[in-house]
Amino acid sequence: MSFPILVGSLAIVLTSCGLFSDAASNGAEKAEPTTIERGEDPTDEAGEQDPVDVDPIDEPDDPDSEPDSEPDGEPDSEPDGEDEEPTDPVIEDVEPDEDLDEIIDEAEQATEPEVVLPAPVVTFREIAGATPESVEHVAYVEAFWTEVAPELDFEYELVNTDRLFPRSILTGDQTCSFRRIREPIDGEIAEFNAYVTPCDEGVTVVWDDIGLETDLEQRFPGAGMAMLIAHEWGHVIQLQRDQWNDLSDIIAEQQADCYSGAYAAWAEARDIEPFTNDEALDFAIISTLETRDAVGSRPDEFGAHGNGFDRVRATQEGYDRGVTFCDSYEDTPPPITQTGFLSAEDRRNEGNLPYEPAFELLVPAVIEHFEALSDEPLQAFVEEPDEALLRELHAEIGDLAIGTEYALRYGEALQAATGDETDGVGAALQRACLAGSFLEDALANGVGTGSLSPGDLDEAIITLASSDDLLANPGVVFEMVAALRVGTLEGIDACALA
Numbered sequence: 001m002s003f004p005i006l007v008g009s010l011a012i013v014l015t016s017c018g019l020f021s022d023a024a025s026n027g028a029e030k031a032e033p034t035t036i037e038r039g040e041d042p043t044d045e046a047g048e049q050d051p052v053d054v055d056p057i058d059e060p061d062d063p064d065s066e067p068d069s070e071p072d073g074e075p076d077s078e079p080d081g082e083d084e085e086p087t088d089p090v091i092e093d094v095e096p097d098e099d100l101d102e103i104i105d106e107a108e109q110a111t112e113p114e115v116v117l118p119a120p121v122v123t124f125r126e127i128a129g130a131t132p133e134s135v136e137h138v139a140y141v142e143a144f145w146t147e148v149a150p151e152l153d154f155e156y157e158l159v160n161t162d163r164l165f166p167r168s169i170l171t172g173d174q175t176c177s178f179r180r181i182r183e184p185i186d187g188e189i190a191e192f193n194a195y196v197t198p199c200d201e202g203v204t205v206v207w208d209d210i211g212l213e214t215d216l217e218q219r220f221p222g223a224g225m226a227m228l229i230a231h232e233w234g235h236v237i238q239l240q241r242d243q244w245n246d247l248s249d250i251i252a253e254q255q256a257d258c259y260s261g262a263y264a265a266w267a268e269a270r271d272i273e274p275f276t277n278d279e280a281l282d283f284a285i286i287s288t289l290e291t292r293d294a295v296g297s298r299p300d301e302f303g304a305h306g307n308g309f310d311r312v313r314a315t316q317e318g319y320d321r322g323v324t325f326c327d328s329y330e331d332t333p334p335p336i337t338q339t340g341f342l343s344a345e346d347r348r349n350e351g352n353l354p355y356e357p358a359f360e361l362l363v364p365a366v367i368e369h370f371e372a373l374s375d376e377p378l379q380a381f382v383e384e385p386d387e388a389l390l391r392e393l394h395a396e397i398g399d400l401a402i403g404t405e406y407a408l409r410y411g412e413a414l415q416a417a418t419g420d421e422t423d424g425v426g427a428a429l430q431r432a433c434l435a436g437s438f439l440e441d442a443l444a445n446g447v448g449t450g451s452l453s454p455g456d457l458d459e460a461i462i463t464l465a466s467s468d469d470l471l472a473n474p475g476v477v478f479e480m481v482a483a484l485r486v487g488t489l490e491g492i493d494a495c496a497l498a
Contacts, residue, residue: 005075006014007255008389009436012013018159019256020064024056024262029091035280041216049384051283066423067312071101074160089129098128101477102183107415117269117270118270119270119271119272120137120140120143120144120146120147121143121146122140122143122272123139123142123143123158124136125138125139125158125161126161127161127164127166128161128164128166129165129166129168129169129209130164130166130191130209131166131209131213133213133222134166134207134209134213134218134225134229135227136273137226137229137230138164138229139185140226140227140267140272141226141230141233141263142156142158142159142268144230144263144267144483145233145237146158148262148265148266148322148323151323151324152237152323152324152327154240154241156237158242159202159203159236160202161204162201162202163199163201163202163204163205163487164204164205165185165190165204165205165206166206166207166208166209167187167190167191167206167207167209167210168209168210168211170185170186170187170190170206172184172187175201176195176199176201176204177198177199177200177201178198178199178200179207180200183388185204185206189205189206189246190207191208191210191211192208192209192211192212192214192215193206193207193208194206194208194212194228194232195207195232196232196235196236196239198239198244203231203239203240205233207228207232208231212228213225213465216228218288219287220283220284220286220287220440221274221283222273222280222283223274223275223276223280223281223283223284223287224283224284224287224327225264226264226267226274226275226280226284227260227264227287227288227315228287230259230260230263230264231256231257231259232262233259233261233263234255234256234257234258234259235325236255237259238252238255238256243330244331247329248333249290249305250305250306250336250338250469251329251333252312252328253305253306253311254306254329254333254334254336255310255314255326255327255329255330255379256305257311257314257315257318257319258290258314258315258318258325258326258329258334259318259323259326260288260315260318261284261314261315261316261317261318261319261320261326261330262318262319262321262323262326263317263467264280264281264284264317264318264319264321265318265322267318268280268281269380277478278475278478279475280466281475281477281478282320282475282476282477282478284315284478285312285315285316285465285477285478285481286465288311288312288315288463288478289308289311289312289340289462289465291305291311292305292306292307292308292458294312302313306336306338306414307337307338307454307455307457308457308458308461308462309337309338309458309485309488310334310335310336310337310460311337311482312461312485313334313335313485314334316327316478316481316482316485317334325363326343329477335489337443337457338454339453339454341450341453341454342453343402346453346454350455351398351453351454351455351456352398352399352453352455353399353450355391355394355399357403358394358399358402359390359402361447361448361450362399362400362403362406362447363402363403364448365438365442365447365448366403366406366407366410366438367406367439367441369407369410369412369441370407370410370411370413370414370434370438373414374414374417375417376416376417378413378417379413381412381413381414381416381417382409382410382412382413383409384409385406385409389405390405391403393405393463397459397462397463397466398455398456398459398462399456400452400455400456400459400460400463401459401460401462401463402456403438403447403460404435404460404463404464405463406461407434407435407438407439408431408432408434408435411430411431411434411435411436412427412431414497415430415431415497416429418497420497423458425476425479428470428476428480428495429479429483430483430495430497431482431488432464432480432481432483432487433483433487433495433496434486434487434492434497435460435464435484435485436460436484436485436486436489436495437487437488437489437491437492437494437495439452439456439457439484439487439488439490440487440488440489440490440491441491443488457488460484460488461481461484463481464477465477465480465481466482466483
């Protein structure tokens with residue numbers, strides 16, 4: 001295919017994350033995120049603009065399918081069985097965007113009346129074949145960019161509706177010209193997918209309204225599709241501002257995630273559906289988490305979008321700090337924690353240890369971490385999880401779910417031992433931060449004879465986000481994940497212990 005594709009965000013992952021590795025990689029120094037120069041793409045022999053952001057979405061029942069749109073000549077991944085160079089997680093020193101006290105204040109004030117800003121001027125335009133919901137999402141996202149574009153010193157141009165294509169109307173007659181070569185817009189590429197491409201006819205947006213939109217609406221009512229459209233329009237903005245070739249694939253995707261978070265905050269402040277209730281923010285975070293890259297994907301791979309931890313972090317940064325902060329990603333890239341498999345064994349088991357060795361490695365490490373923070377033994381304060389629960393978490397989420405569950409329980413024991421509150425939203429957020437402090441220690445120093453593997457940080461978030469207690473309290477998932485992120489990136493000092 002000749003025309004480039006900027007794929008959106010939806011590589012849906014329904015299987016367990018790859019997680020914990022017994023391969024040691026302790027003491028690794030922090031490094032700058034790897035970037036991909038588009039001029040280095042092997043498909044660009046003439047050194048012109050390269051294909052943009054290829055990441056077709058796998059159907060949930062076929063997670064191993066290969067992207068149809070991957071350019072010919074893209075190198076295959078290394079075969080199983082060969083050792084790979086360790087690629088430790090990259091976490092840069094960054095200024096904290098908020099501390100735990102701010103997160104707790106926001107969560108506890110969530111029930112207070114909010115000031116709703118005046119409704120924006122919105123133009124609902126007819127989009128051939130689009131559902132009414134998609135028409136609304138597009139209209140509000142374009143209203144958002146019309147309003148905030150001056151903050152980035154540009155004027156937003158509405159995308160021509162003739163270049164907006166739901167998959168249901170693709171017949172093979174719709175075309176995209178690029179480098180004076182005209183080709184049909186392939187409906188197969190759009191299957192369970194969404195993407196943006198810079199055609200000569202104008203910026204073009206394609207999304208699957210048959211499978212993908214239906215799936216998102218069923219599982220994440222309103223919010224899933226709203227976040228998808230907002231992410232895709234992040235790529236529209238990058239094209240309108242001529243940024244795309246200046247960004248590596250993963251930073252471009254992180255920025256689009258950040259922009260989608262900024263849109264969510266804007267819509268919430270104006271009482272725009274679906275962000276009129278706290279549950280929408282939970283759905284926004286969980287749907288973003290599920291669109292992470294496959295476990296073991298490297299951040300420097302063509303079309304990389306990011307692991308769940310990084311994608312959620314970018315979304316929350318946009319929500320908290322707005323489009324000007326997202327724009328700063330170009331000059332100050334965000335911290336990237338995504339890493340490839342550390343060894344051939346790591347690849348074979350997808351980063352997951354079996355239950356028994358995972359338990360034997362993780363639980364003593366968690367206990368050691370928290371006991372070192374207390375002046376008295378914590379055992380008397382801990383309610384040990386039963387084995388059936390731990391085995392269920394391991395089977396459904398992955399090995400680090402064991403460590404996360406223990407970290408939450410030992411975090412509560414530490415709260416009790418230090419005289420902190422153990423009940424209420426604030427206490428729950430502090431426990432999430434304390435669990436993150438264990439992850440920060442594990443990233444820096446390893447865990448016993450092992451180290452964190454691809455997918456481990458995602459497992460920690462999933463363990464939090466899948467909690468029945470949390471899902472029963474709309475809006476808390478968003479704040480809990482933010483608190484976990486604070487602890488993971490900033491350590492124990494950020495958790496405000498007494």
